[in-house]
Amino acid sequence: MAKVVKFGGSSLADANQFRKVADIIRSDKERRYVVPSAPGKRFSGDTKVTDMLYKCYDEVCGGANAVASFLPIADRYNGIISDLGLTISLDREFEEITDNFTKRAGRDYAASRGEYLNGIILANYLGFPFIDAAKGIFFKANGEFDADLTDATLAAILEGYGRAVIPGFYGANPDGSIRTFSRGGSDFTGSVVAKAIGAELYENWTDVPGFAVADPRIVKDPKFIDVITYRELRELSYMGAGVLHQDAIFPVRNARIPINIRNTNDPSAKGTMIVHDAPKGKNEHIITGIAGKKNFSAVAIEKDEMNGEIGFLRRILTLMDVEKINFEHIPTGIDTMTLIIDSDDLKAHPNFVERVKEVSCPNHIEVEHDLALIAVVGRGMKATKGTATRIFAALSHANINIKMIDQGSSELNIIIGINEDDFDEAIRVIYNMFMLQE
Ligand code: ASP
Numbered sequence: 001m002a003k004v005v006k007f008g009g010s011s012l013a014d015a016n017q018f019r020k021v022a023d024i025i026r027s028d029k030e031r032r033y034v035v036p037s038a039p040g041k042r043f044s045g046d047t048k049v050t051d052m053l054y055k056c057y058d059e060v061c062g063g064a065n066a067v068a069s070f071l072p073i074a075d076r077y078n079g080i081i082s083d084l085g086l087t088i089s090l091d092r093e094f095e096e097i098t099d100n101f102t103k104r105a106g107r108d109y110a111a112s113r114g115e116y117l118n119g120i121i122l123a124n125y126l127g128f129p130f131i132d133a134a135k136g137i138f139f140k141a142n143g144e145f146d147a148d149l150t151d152a153t154l155a156a157i158l159e160g161y162g163r164a165v166i167p168g169f170y171g172a173n174p175d176g177s178i179r180t181f182s183r184g185g186s187d188f189t190g191s192v193v194a195k196a197i198g199a200e201l202y203e204n205w206t207d208v209p210g211f212a213v214a215d216p217r218i219v220k221d222p223k224f225i226d227v228i229t230y231r232e233l234r235e236l237s238y239m240g241a242g243v244l245h246q247d248a249i250f251p252v253r254n255a256r257i258p259i260n261i262r263n264t265n266d267p268s269a270k271g272t273m274i275v276h277d278a279p280k281g282k283n284e285h286i287i288t289g290i291a292g293k294k295n296f297s298a299v300a301i302e303k304d305e306m307n308g309e310i311g312f313l314r315r316i317l318t319l320m321d322v323e324k325i326n327f328e329h330i331p332t333g334i335d336t337m338t339l340i341i342d343s344d345d346l347k348a349h350p351n352f353v354e355r356v357k358e359v360s361c362p363n364h365i366e367v368e369h370d371l372a373l374i375a376v377v378g379r380g381m382k383a384t385k386g387t388a389t390r391i392f393a394a395l396s397h398a399n400i401n402i403k404m405i406d407q408g409s410s411e412l413n414i415i416i417g418i419n420e421d422d423f424d425e426a427i428r429v430i431y432n433m434f435m436l437q438e
Contacts, residue, residue, distance in 0.1 A: 007264065023267070034126070034163075169181055
């Protein structure tokens with residue numbers, strides 16, 4: 001059985017970090033397929049190589065000399081090579097890249113070279129074969145990721161190698177040109193590789209101890225999550241909890257391959273395990289995580305006898321479909337319903353409320369802005385009484401008004417809508433209620 005190990009940009013930002021990465025890989029012989037990011041920030045205020053590449057390419061498109069503009073990027077790689085005492089030279093690659101920049105090879109091509117070059121160095125340092133992601137990761141003509149072709153091709157290629165370095169973040173279009181995933185997309189590459197080889201585990205090495213129960217910028221020194229299910233994580237990442245690229249769970253989830261978030265700077269810590277099925281036995285905490293997002297608006301619609309009017313919701317949803325507006329939640333009453341919508345979406349459709357009036361002829365319609373949603377997520381809720389009571393008690397003691405409540409039918413989460421101004425405090429008091437008092 002093999003493990004796929006993905007290392008983020010800060011884990012490969014300089015030679016010292018490369019050494020830690022090599023130690024981690026060498027300490028477990030199952031760590032056989034390695035997916036690197038481009039070198040990230042070495043210190044706060046530093047620039048990621050990916051951002052340097054975008055800037056360099058834009059400069060070249062603006063008329064700058066490619067070789068001169070590329071120099072600071074070449075310096076970063078050469079610094080890593082010489083600090084590690086390696087004998088390889090990337091001069092040929094630098095020449096090809098700057099040539100292609102001059103020929104306008106595209107911003108995606110430009111950004112992808114960060115992972116490409118880092119992959120070559122890491123492969124050399126580890127003594128592993130290097131496999132260009134453009135040979136095994138593919139997009140369709142419409143720009144979508146081609147899962148089937150990728151899976152079959154990567155599996156066939158990697159079968160021939162006991163170990164390999166495959167750079168993250170990019171693949172090839174049908175015409176052979178390079179396309180990248182969205183930012184942070186090396187997480188996705190790692191997941192795709194893990195699926196293709198049927199890995200026993202996908203380890204995602206980063207610079208934090210795992211997933212925090214709540215955002216550390218809001219809750220001081222929060223606890224970290226030991227085990228979270230894919231479904232729980234989906235509820236949390238959808239609400240803005242970072243760390244892992246939000247698409248990265250999909251390739252491995254159905255294949256039931258767990259992901260382990262680990263800290264390169266503290267390799268003995270177990271990190272957060274993301275699993276398909278919750279482990280048996282009682283959870284230590286009822287709540288697994290708390291996350292939230294600001295900038296929502298509520299469109300409250302009231303109409304006499306809405307309850308008996310067949311097709312009312314359909315007309316509104318059809319309108320949203322036509323206008324391409326996404327809704328987050330639709331809490332309903334007997335003769336009322338509220339559409340909770342991202343405020344930016346609503347601003348982009350200034351006629352929406354008028355159109356709702358036209359299709360639904362309400363008695364009253366009202367729009368409220370500056371709402372925040374908080375998701376309290378936990379597989380332990382199902383077996384526990386009083387969870388909602390505790391959330392509401394925490395908020396009421398803090399004098400926070402709840403504007404909306406939504407509990408998913410799976411009893412996995414409770415979503416509450418509050419005023420944006422109460423956002424941080426609400427997360428703190430819910431965290432304290434469940435994590436400090438259990
Ligand atoms: N290097 C790319 C970025 O900075 C992709 C990644 O690190 O996953 O977004």
